[in-house]
Amino acid sequence: MKTWHMIVDVSKCVGCYNCMLACKDEHVGNAWLPYTDEQSLHGDKWINPVRVERGSVPFTEVAFVTKTCMHCDDVPCAKKCPDAIKKREDGIVLIDQVRARGNKNLVDACPYGHIHWNEELQTAQKCTMCAHLLDEGWEEPRCVQACPLRALSVVYCDDIEFDQMVEKQKLKPLTDGSNRPRVLYKNLYKINKCFVAGALAYMDGDIETAATEAKVKLSMNGIPLLSTYVDFLGEFKLDKLPKNSGTYTLECFMEGCKTIEQEVTIEEDSINLGCLMFEKA
Ligand code: SF4
Ligand code: SF4
Structure with missing residues (x-):
């Protein structure tokens, strides 16, 4: 069975923030229910390129590691809040937007800080991997489409094919791996070595x-x-x-x-x- 995965190549990202802006463009002012309510204009970043510096002057280097909900297969958030958070068969994790209203506890359900509290709507939200678009036949979410350097990509394939990709491309999790994330990284040495x-x-x-x-x-x-x-x-x-x-x-x-x-x-x-x-x- 085919499921969705995302790959982030740290060595290609230049920190242009196009991915974040595309996410805002898609979700601010648009409620894609039942997938998600609209995103707030300021504050919450469902996808966030984070700047990391190494070295000291004159030998300095800057890299950006783009962070987002990892649509974990171990689903720590859904284990904590099984009524409100569900994993779909295609791997995407979504928050029930009816149960999310007024339920600020959901923010703490993600140990990685990827569930955000929308003050205006009083609701909990996160990256949906643009499931509303993928379900309509799009081949990639807006952030991936907007990345000019192809630092972001998504793969829709079965587990065997993806495992081979992980092996061949040396993909690594940003975490210790216990959450079994669907968002994996290339060239993490740019931030952790x-x-x-x-x-x-x-x-x-x-x-x-x-x-x-x-x-x-x-x-x-x-x-x-x-x-x-x-x-x-x-x-x-x-x-x-x-x-x-x-x-x-x-x-x-x-x-x-x-x-x-x-x-x-x-x-x-x-x-x-x-x-x-x-x-x-
Ligand atoms: S990153 Fe957080 S919100 Fe996303 S699936 Fe994992 S535990 Fe849930
Ligand atoms: S759009 Fe691509 S290159 Fe620009 S910040 Fe996002 S991941 Fe990096």
């Missing part, structure tokens, strides 16, 4: 010059893990290091120069090593 960055230079007479021919290698306990050449500015970045993963050895090589060796300890944040200077061999 660390990088080591720096620049390499040498003195050419009395001029500090970028070491554009240099190579760097990161290893742990003598086991090489990552390596890269520097870019045209002599800068490097080694990414996807797990938080609190311990102490690594960074080695920097350039022909005619002594090897630079430095210990780097990864805790919660990415590391900026600044400019490292080669000495002539």
Whole structure:
């Protein structure tokens, strides 16, 4: 049996907020009952690209992780409020909009903060995956349609096909996975892993010059893990290091120069090593 899934690629999202605006456009001023009452103009964001920064100046990086109701298969919200929240056969989780009126407790039913309280209408609401459109034959919800970089996509397929997709594309949940979310992510390292960055230079007479021919290698306990050449500015970045993963050895090589060796300890944040200077061999 085919069901709906959403895939979010963190590496493609630029934080344009088109998805959020398309969601507002679809739902503000429009009550798509019985799927959902209208969304409030301000405040509630049923889909929300959240900005995450890594590193420190000058080696900083910004990524956006777009968050929304994950239409969980374990359905923690429906377990808490079985009368008001239901999962459809196609995987979409909806709130009964009659039972939602005046029932602020429903907001606490989602442990991930994806049920919102509409003050004007005094009702609980959330992303419906635009079920009113999908049921009419649309191939994707408004947010997905509006994403200019295809950072969002939906898949309507059976479990076996989706499991293969999860494996092949290395899709991961944003949570610990116990809620069995239908919204899965690609390239989450952009928000939950660390990088080591720096620049390499040498003195050419009395001029500090970028070491554009240099190579760097990161290893742990003598086991090489990552390596890269520097870019045209002599800068490097080694990414996807797990938080609190311990102490690594960074080695920097350039022909005619002594090897630079430095210990780097990864805790919660990415590391900026600044400019490292080669000495002539
Ligand atoms: S993300 Fe929250 S509201 Fe959405 S299905 Fe899961 S528990 Fe329910
Ligand atoms: S529309 Fe796409 S690129 Fe723009 S913020 Fe949303 S997910 Fe990111």
